[in-house]
Amino acid sequence: MKKPETQELRTMHAMLCQAIADPTRIALLYELNDGPKNVTQLVNALSLPQGTVSRHLKTLRERYLVHTRRDGSYIHYELADSRVIDALDLMRAIKSDILARQRNLAEAVMK
Amino acid sequence: MKKPETQELRTMHAMLCQAIADPTRIALLYELNDGPKNVTQLVNALSLPQGTVSRHLKTLRERYLVHTRRDGSYIHYELADSRVIDALDLMRAIKSDILARQRNLAEAVMK
DNA sequence: TTCGTATATTCGTTTACCCATATATGCGAT
């Protein structure tokens, strides 16, 4: 009864995951989780070159994880689906557990 | 009160996400979600070259998303943390919604 | 020891991504 995902669907799945597989884009997504922001605000918040921010926003846009709303000369970006934050939080929790386990291991070795 | 993640932590976060950003590894993780399997079983399940499977398993191992148990000449792989499946499911749900929206859009244009 | 199966790794190549810098475009104001 379990139908296998086609290769194409899995590739799309992977492309979506790839979108969140970069430190800058992770930071951008969390920033946008606080509310819509324009590019300049994101540049200031992350202290990154404007070109870099725009490039990563393009990646997120192309994968439909953010969308834009023009307001005069500003373009406001916002999260398209807050579940991406849930997914990021899950991965972050996994990471924290891995780190905690390694810390415990290190302590055990020290004694 | 919100402490910013260090760059290093965010990089680790991204490395974990990168681990799930490949179609083959996604397939491997879902396979392992059904229960532990050895490499040959995974090779047969996914119809991929053994070298390819081993290489991707190494990636997952290095990031602590799977762990191994040797049993005679077999090495059984199992999920280290089932939350990674939850994260993958979230991303898959997001993907499905994107596809549905595009289908609706296409239909609307047709009429 | 040798053989056969299971798993891992190496090699060479290609593809894809990241960054920084520079340049281009879009829009409001003058």
Next chain:
DNA sequence: ATCGCATATATGGGTAAACGAATATACGAA
């Protein structure tokens, strides 16, 4: 039209990661 700011994209270079094919290692059985 031009100026200035906001945003986007193009270019070039470095690095990482993907693949197939081949080879190496680990283990059990004989």
